[in-house]
Amino acid sequence: MSIPGAGALPRPTPAYRWLVLVFASLAMFGNYYVYDALNPVVDLLREQQGFSYRQIGMLSSAYNLAALLVLLVGGYVIDRFGARRAIVAFAAVCVLAAAVSAAASSFPTLAAGRFLLGMGAEPLIVAVTAVLAKWFKGKELSFAFGLNLSISRLGSASADWSTSFAAPLYSNWQDPLWLSTGVMAAGLGAALLYWMLERRAEGRFYLGEAAATDRLDLRSLYRFSASYWYIVALCVVFYSTVFPFRSFAIDYFQQAHGLEREAAGILSSLLPVAAIFATPLFGLWVDRVGRRSLFMAIGSLVMLPLFLAVTYLPPGPDVMVTIPLVGSGEVPLTLLCVILLLGGVFSLIPAVMWPSVAYIVDDRRLGSAYALMTLCQQLGWIAVPLVVGALNDRYLAGPENPAGYAPGMWFYTALSSLGLFFAWRLWRAERGQGGHGLETITVGSNR
Template structure:
């Protein structure tokens, strides 16, 4: 923010009330809700794109990767824009880009046009996530930071779950591939509205509350990467392989449940939604717990260990008996027990690791470089995330995956498992580093203990 218009010294201004901080969290999270819905709206129509548009699995992979390519192009600049312009302008701009992207994706059956829409979505959505993360670090650092991150992730993932649930509550739209994408465009309006409301809140807070002195911006350059600590880079590496595993799996999950396990679209959507639903419930609880007990590096290692066998379990274990599941006000389905257990465990991991990983960066990086640090972390995340959908789509096509050849999906599951093993390695290295003299206090900082200063441990 600019301090040139503030006449009252910052030290004389009161701190924002808890209510004000939680309102900021609400509107930023609603902006993320629409963002997540738009991204995940494509996955319930994978089979329709293959049947009605004759898309291959690799083309579906390209529609996912288009998002990541755009994110790679814009994230470094996006981090600088956030640091330079401030979060309120950045979030509104990026939300508007997401709205236009959703409309472009729904507009034409042409693959190239859909690719362009998904590319545009990457230009807006990933910098929006970085901006939202920076907002939370600014308003909640030293307070309920992990809990706030957990609430933010829960509301965001409600957008993902809602996209899966649309196979039920909006089932008449699924007679063709296009109408569900127009619904996603309407939902994009939530992001824009929430972003504007956040802008209003922060603008009103400037000059009334002590929001901290505006730090000088730090343009991210690759030659300055050495300035970040080993712990930061282990977190980045874990981030890369974790999201390159979970998000591409979600991209193909509904189609996989339909083709390999014989579920109908609504049942597959409900089962897939249990992953973000588990995260919605558990992420803020994990965040609150970690704020109180610390042990952040240990929790990341435990989550990585739990994830390691899950994709082999879903491939090789017997399906088990069918069990009924029901989500109030959404719908019910009958699914194999093994699939249900794997998705619930993956949902717990999907809650634990992000709830600990993202706020940990705020404790090991100087606040003046936080926007750039999150942008760099997300930039690296996109590299892995861009490659995996193409690789899995290629494997599915080469091995002729489909309902007549269920074994064709197995190589993709082994690929996910290899990535999960790398996540376990990087989380173990982080834990070992945080036990030594170079520790930043990730395992010791709690809400009852003071935050280690960035000057003591410059990230």
């Protein structure tokens, strides 16, 4: 059966598709940098502004609350008006949010900046996800997602590295946030370049038929399959574990393990750095062999003991870790091994999880499906920083009482066990008659 319009125009060339990927991913680089720029200044906020751990958690939750309010509408906007316009609009909101945060002089204003960031950053992620699905479906989609995540997480790593390459800025908490504003402004420039590329491609390349947009209707959510909801549940517990841990990680390494700020930043950065290299490799591998639900289960199993290992295993000898052009620092061997393993999990699960949705959801509902998935992610993510912050305050966590951080680590472990359960349920569902091919679809197979 012929596809209308497909014969009249050529498909986009590989070079054009990869250029699209680069500019969309650079917008995500700025997005991730701005979000993680707050992590290295947690101790400064506590010392210079007198914030409690609970208030630090509230800053993270303000972001997630905004994402909850905007994501379903954002998904509809993407489906209705197109990802091209959405990327530019949401990137502009992120620049404004970064500037508000950097200029803040009080907790309410800083919280307002993080709230505004949530209104732009999470829909921006959804828009970029929809772009990749549009340009790469059937063309090594998992590999494209992996590269996008690698560039995005380079933004996270760069925020951690700023403790080294921008060390003079850390005499106060605001200057690092002004740096993040400049980085996001460059990300907005990349979004505009993507807009120009897609605008130029119209009429020159066949980009697929514009399917009728599915009206956003909460009553129709039952139409998503069980496999979709298992992926959503895994997404919720995975991101509710890893990202809140990263929010407190640099401060935790300083207070509980006695690391210097530069060494703590380098150690924290190894989590996204591992993902930078491993995520596209995992994506390429999965494109070749399938077994997507099985890989998600394996990643969940590996993550389960890691937070308790950080808490209870002997630290081991100090190891010098050097990142060229960034800096170096001595870190305990046990922490180094755990963070590298967590980085592997941080690579494997997202590289498989996000593109899997494109195989089990109808194209015309893809933007709303990704938005709904991200919204559900926020439901868990909004609560976890508040819980961990409250546990740290309740048990008087700090350099004089490192054991006070243990309850929070047990909480992360409980979430990890839920992730393993949902990944197992997905694997069981996809092996049955109602499976969508997550275990079998490869680049060389026919869907």
